[in-house]
Amino acid sequence: MTARQTDDLYVRYMEAFSASSEHTTNCPACQAGESCVQGEPIHERFARFQDAYNERQSKRQR
Numbered sequence: 001m002t003a004r005q006t007d008d009l010y011v012r013y014m015e016a017f018s019a020s021s022e023h024t025t026n027c028p029a030c031q032a033g034e035s036c037v038q039g040e041p042i043h044e045r046f047a048r049f050q051d052a053y054n055e056r057q058s059k060r061q062r
């Protein structure tokens, strides 16, 4: 049996999600779907983790 690993990717994904949604809550530009200079890297980071996480999930299901 393998030891249960700390699910680092999931933790980072959730952190990026919180950061992204928190920024959007306080940013009219991002609420309108126009990424601002400050928000762009935050949303980009979230998108990268989302992709990585979804990719891993789909691999696991096979």
Ligand SMILES: [Zn+2]
Pocket (backbone or CB within 6 Å): 023, 024, 027, 029, 030, 035, 036, 037, 038, 039, 040
């Ligand atoms: Zn913004």
